[in-house]
Amino acid sequence: MQTLTDLFLENSQKYPPNKKIFFTKEDNGSYSSIDYKAFTENISSLIHFFSFNNLKRGDKVAILSDNRYEWASVDFACMFSELISVPTYVSLNPEQIKYILNDAEVKIIFVMNKFLLDKINKIKNEVPSLQMVVSFNKLPEEYIAPDTINYETIRKNFAANEDLKKLSSQISENELLTIIYTSGTTGNPKGVMLSHKNVYTNIKACTKVLQINEQDRFLSFLPYCHAYERTAGYYLAFFSGAEIYFAKNIDTISAQMPEVKPTIMICVPRLLEKMYVKISDSPNSLTGFKKKISAWAINMAHLREVKPHSIKWNIAYKLVYSKIAAKTGGALRLMCSGGGALNKNISEFFIYMGITVIEGYGMTEHSPVISVNPPEKNKPGTVGPSLNGVETKIADDGEILVKSESIMEGYYKHPKETCDTIIDGWLHTGDIGVMDSEGYIKITDRKKELFKTSGGKYIAPAQIEEILKQLNYIEQILIIGNERMYVTSLIVPQIEHLKMLASKLKVDFKDEKELHSNKEILKEIEKDINSVQKNLATYEKVRKFALLEKPFTIEDNELTPTLKIKRRIVEEKYKDLIEKMYKTS
Numbered sequence: 001m002q003t004l005t006d007l008f009l010e011n012s013q014k015y016p017p018n019k020k021i022f023f024t025k026e027d028n029g030s031y032s033s034i035d036y037k038a039f040t041e042n043i044s045s046l047i048h049f050f051s052f053n054n055l056k057r058g059d060k061v062a063i064l065s066d067n068r069y070e071w072a073s074v075d076f077a078c079m080f081s082e083l084i085s086v087p088t089y090v091s092l093n094p095e096q097i098k099y100i101l102n103d104a105e106v107k108i109i110f111v112m113n114k115f116l117l118d119k120i121n122k123i124k125n126e127v128p129s130l131q132m133v134v135s136f137n138k139l140p141e142e143y144i145a146p147d148t149i150n151y152e153t154i155r156k157n158f159a160a161n162e163d164l165k166k167l168s169s170q171i172s173e174n175e176l177l178t179i180i181y182t183s184g185t186t187g188n189p190k191g192v193m194l195s196h197k198n199v200y201t202n203i204k205a206c207t208k209v210l211q212i213n214e215q216d217r218f219l220s221f222l223p224y225c226h227a228y229e230r231t232a233g234y235y236l237a238f239f240s241g242a243e244i245y246f247a248k249n250i251d252t253i254s255a256q257m258p259e260v261k262p263t264i265m266i267c268v269p270r271l272l273e274k275m276y277v278k279i280s281d282s283p284n285s286l287t288g289f290k291k292k293i294s295a296w297a298i299n300m301a302h303l304r305e306v307k308p309h310s311i312k313w314n315i316a317y318k319l320v321y322s323k324i325a326a327k328t329g330g331a332l333r334l335m336c337s338g339g340g341a342l343n344k345n346i347s348e349f350f351i352y353m354g355i356t357v358i359e360g361y362g363m364t365e366h367s368p369v370i371s372v373n374p375p376e377k378n379k380p381g382t383v384g385p386s387l388n389g390v391e392t393k394i395a396d397d398g399e400i401l402v403k404s405e406s407i408m409e410g411y412y413k414h415p416k417e418t419c420d421t422i423i424d425g426w427l428h429t430g431d432i433g434v435m436d437s438e439g440y441i442k443i444t445d446r447k448k449e450l451f452k453t454s455g456g457k458y459i460a461p462a463q464i465e466e467i468l469k470q471l472n473y474i475e476q477i478l479i480i481g482n483e484r485m486y487v488t489s490l491i492v493p494q495i496e497h498l499k500m501l502a503s504k505l506k507v508d509f510k511d512e513k514e515l516h517s518n519k520e521i522l523k524e525i526e527k528d529i530n531s532v533q534k535n536l537a538t539y540e541k542v543r544k545f546a547l548l549e550k551p552f553t554i555e556d557n558e559l560t561p562t563l564k565i566k567r568r569i570v571e572e573k574y575k576d577l578i579e580k581m582y583k584t585s
Helices: 004-014 036-052 069-080 094-104 114-126 151-157 164-169 196-210 227-239 250-260 269-285 288-303 311-327 344-352 415-421 461-468 495-504 519-532 567-573 575-581
Strands: 020-025 031-035 060-064 084-088 106-111 132-135 148-150 176-181 191-195 217-220 243-246 264-267 334-337 357-362 369-372 391-394 399-403 426-435 441-446 474-480 487-493 542-547
Touching (some): 004 036, 004 196, 004 227, 031 036, 036 069, 060 094, 069 084, 069 164, 094 114, 094 176, 094 191, 106 114, 114 132, 132 151, 148 151, 176 196, 196 369, 217 227, 217 250, 217 264, 227 243, 227 264, 250 311, 269 334, 269 344, 269 495, 288 311, 288 344, 344 357, 441 461, 461 474, 474 567, 487 575, 519 542, 542 575
Parallel strands (some): 020 243, 217 243, 264 334, 487 542
Antiparallel strands (some): 020 031, 357 369, 399 426, 474 487
């Protein structure tokens, strides 16, 4: 078996030195790039820098930055130096960062800019192991100190003359590659230890299914800190010779897609949900014949009663669907959704219009991909069959168990939790699911999120949330009911849809705040909720709900980096509002 440094050297031999790898959008709108030659020189300088600072095998180096080529340079330099990279989310507050740096005993941290350096400076004196901070962006002169330098200083002062082949030959497949701190939805994060073997086997298995090649272009927006993007959107793309473009942020994706013309997007359900709502609403911004044609074609995609490639469908494609595809750049062959459950209706909607959406499943503890739908045999509503080399079974209580070489080495400094999670070689995922006759897996809920009402009935909140999300005006939703008499929900409405509802009901309002408490609007929403949940068991139905004025965000610590709601934190924040819903009417 090989290591990731072996794969890097293979790529260096396979592709010319001037082949461009990473592309960054500059403030003037143009894209700058870095080729293999310059990228390798960056890595070599960093290896020299690590050696000069007496970093030894097994020492930890943290990266606190958005995705950029320097992130990858540090990552590969750590690999060749037998150092362990510790990716850290930029959204974390100083106290959360301090916990990770101390737990991992980080020696050097690379930060993106002055803003993130300020976070580090607040806690630096409380992290005894920390020796140096390096900024990717150039710092003002007053920030420079013996323990704080610019990335460019390393490039200028440390020669790029390391023998990468010799260094790679000394690295074992069992060498620890990284410690990824799982954000989780509760408590302090745990460090997941992944080796070269863990990640290598995952990359190779994914490559077989997705068939990525050097003609592919990725538009990367999920953080490299997350195992899903790191393996699928970075390593998989890089080692396949594809080009990687960095999105400035999630809000610039729609503007950058026509510029980049991506062929593959690694995404999360939230992005597809937003696109779905935007496309569904698009006829409302048109007039006359264009509005009629657009509404007709979009409605056809919702109902999916007309066969694809029939005469009617071809007309819809030519007049509407092809225009939607053009807005994605016109070259998109695959959107891979992971990091959470995707509504089957949404994936079928995109597939009907000619945009292939496949869903996969994984967890950081498995490097991370466990299963993925093959594009040529896609089953919407499932997360596909297990990857090659991955054994999967369903336990008696419905939990998905996994065995493969991609399973983590363990949780850093947490042997008990490691033993609780990996039993007899089987990784206990904590997810509940079923498997069909062809081995395709369907996730039904998180084991830990199943709760019991005070009447003793078990509730799967994710299932109810997915059903209610059929209503276009529901932006975000959280189902409540643990140890309660009945089920309630907190709903973040889509404000434009709320305004449209107000217009339909002829409701006058002074400001958006009034919309959230208007009795007629609430009555209409209640009617719609009852309509979509009619097939649920009585004890599963949402009896009361509250509209929230502010969406859940990563910044407010209410969402994980893959945009999953942190249930306990949100419940604690809105506990007074929740209690109101359980007071007798």
